Amino acid sequence: MSARNQGAPVAPRGQQLPALLDAVEVAEALRTTPRHVRRLVEERRIPFIKVGRFVRFDPAEIGTWLAGHRVQVTDRSKHTGW
Numbered sequence: 780m781s782a783r784n785q786g787a788p789v790a791p792r793g794q795q796l797p798a799l800l801d802a803v804e805v806a807e808a809l810r811t812t813p814r815h816v817r818r819l820v821e822e823r824r825i826p827f828i829k830v831g832r833f834v835r836f837d838p839a840e841i842g843t844w845l846a847g848h849r850v851q852v853t854d855r856s857k858h859t860g861w
Contacts, residue, residue: 799828799835808841 800808802816805825809816817834819825826840 797837797839799830800838800841801833801835805836805841 802813802820806813806816816825820827820834826837826844828835828837
């Protein structure tokens, strides 16, 4: 292994690395703007990967992140005054 690749994540033989998304693609998937996605990155509120100076997103991590931000439905009939 060369010094340049030392410590770099490598997919096990026979497996492919995940196709990473950029901010525009994540914004399209979330139905928001790239600017909002970049702000989430700056505030460290969304999982991302730095590839040199580029910011990329693993679709599986974004899915997990979305699941963690899901708001559960509540039964409004249990609330008084509604």
